[in-house]
Amino acid sequence: MQKVNLKDYEYTLPEDRIAKYPLEKRDHSKLLHYQKGQITHHHFYDLPKFLKEGTLLVYNNTKVIPARLIFQRETGARIEIFLLHPAAPSTVIPEIMLATYPVTWEVMIGNAKKWKADEILRGRLDIQGKEIILEAKLVDKEKKLVEFSWTSSEIPFVDIVETSGEIPLPPYLNRKAEESDKDRYQTVYSEKEGAVAAPTAGLHFTDKVFEKLRKKGIQEAQVTLHVSAGTFQPIKVDDVTLHPMHSEQIHLSAKTIQQLIDNENTTVAVGTTSVRTLESLYWFGVKLLEGLGEEFQIEKLFPYRDRSSLPTKQEALQAILDFMDKTKKEEIMGETEIFIFPGYEFKMVDGLITNFHQPGTTLMLLIGSMIGDDWKKVYQEALDNNYRFLSYGDSSLLWL
Numbered sequence: 001m002q003k004v005n006l007k008d009y010e011y012t013l014p015e016d017r018i019a020k021y022p023l024e025k026r027d028h029s030k031l032l033h034y035q036k037g038q039i040t041h042h043h044f045y046d047l048p049k050f051l052k053e054g055t056l057l058v059y060n061n062t063k064v065i066p067a068r069l070i071f072q073r074e075t076g077a078r079i080e081i082f083l084l085h086p087a088a089p090s091t092v093i094p095e096i097m098l099a100t101y102p103v104t105w106e107v108m109i110g111n112a113k114k115w116k117a118d119e120i121l122r123g124r125l126d127i128q129g130k131e132i133i134l135e136a137k138l139v140d141k142e143k144k145l146v147e148f149s150w151t152s153s154e155i156p157f158v159d160i161v162e163t164s165g166e167i168p169l170p171p172y173l174n175r176k177a178e179e180s181d182k183d184r185y186q187t188v189y190s191e192k193e194g195a196v197a198a199p200t201a202g203l204h205f206t207d208k209v210f211e212k213l214r215k216k217g218i219q220e221a222q223v224t225l226h227v228s229a230g231t232f233q234p235i236k237v238d239d240v241t242l243h244p245m246h247s248e249q250i251h252l253s254a255k256t257i258q259q260l261i262d263n264e265n266t267t268v269a270v271g272t273t274s275v276r277t278l279e280s281l282y283w284f285g286v287k288l289l290e291g292l293g294e295e296f297q298i299e300k301l302f303p304y305r306d307r308s309s310l311p312t313k314q315e316a317l318q319a320i321l322d323f324m325d326k327t328k329k330e331e332i333m334g335e336t337e338i339f340i341f342p343g344y345e346f347k348m349v350d351g352l353i354t355n356f357h358q359p360g361t362t363l364m365l366l367i368g369s370m371i372g373d374d375w376k377k378v379y380q381e382a383l384d385n386n387y388r389f390l391s392y393g394d395s396s397l398l399w400l
Helices: 044-050 093-097 157-164 200-204 207-215 254-262 272-289 313-326 362-371 374-384
Strands: 030-035 038-043 056-060 062-064 068-072 078-088 103-110 120-127 130-140 145-150 192-195 219-226 248-253 267-270 331-336 351-355 395-399
Touching: 030 044, 030 374, 038 044, 038 374, 044 207, 044 395, 056 272, 062 219, 068 120, 068 157, 093 157, 093 192, 120 157, 130 157, 145 157, 192 219, 200 351, 219 254, 219 272, 248 254, 248 272, 254 272, 254 313, 267 272, 272 313, 272 331, 272 351, 272 362, 351 362, 362 374, 362 395, 374 395
Parallel strands: 030 395, 056 219, 056 267, 062 192, 267 351
Antiparallel strands: 030 038, 068 078, 078 103, 103 145, 120 130, 130 145, 219 248, 248 331, 351 395
């Protein structure tokens, strides 16, 4: 494992280069194309030009939930509860979103000092013309566990959140969510509720772009990784391997895994979340082949262990399909902390569509692991050519 100096992945990002709002037309964002040291400038609607027939594009179809819940104490104090990870009665996001009974989440709490340990917070909601009382109870202050209950056994938790919550915009936007963010901070193909941050590389896609891609014979596969708030966490340690990686939940179908096995063409991940999903999938296959258990749990440094040899992509994925067949599963769920930094060897992807990221973050290390020191040239070109940065900013297509 090579030593990584975090200072090598920092740059100066002027405040006025952070896109506070999206463009009116999603696919009119700029697109920087990088391949073998060469950089050219385009618009996102030009994307099909750079993909050969048969290329497999892999999208993350997670959907952002309005994870920021606001309660008012009787004294007037405002308590903000930010949903992080489901804790009970299930840790499986699709299950807990459909629950019609009390659920417990690990959360972040704003103004926590004002919330007394035995105090129940309440809010009134109107859902389908019916008044619902939502209650929040702090069940474990140290672990930041909050139980939510509501006065209807017919309404699932997802409806409670959709009605009462606010879209959790990234903190660096320094503004409150607006009505337009409900639509624009989602990809047009978002489907599976559970993310607390958008897979922003996908925000540029439109129906017109998809139509052009399909006409050219570009293939599509969908995966689900529910993005966690940790994606924005800056690295604060000199030894980057000590950075606490956030765990994110993955869902994949046997059909998608078979599609990945059958694909003999180029694979391009739409976003860093899709990269993490695909690479984690490979390492789960390695775990199965190495006899290290059948739990789909990828620890952050698992890929960097010393090994005399590694299986091919097809061998690793086939091991997963065999496991799913044996256990009669059509879909697998896993958790990943995978940490991709320079020195990592990609197993599943040939290219990446991604936005421009904050300096000194795990996302910058991933970019550096993909294109080496050329990331500096790419980012300087973007700054010199008035690209918009971060979640609502412009896009790039980077090739290994």
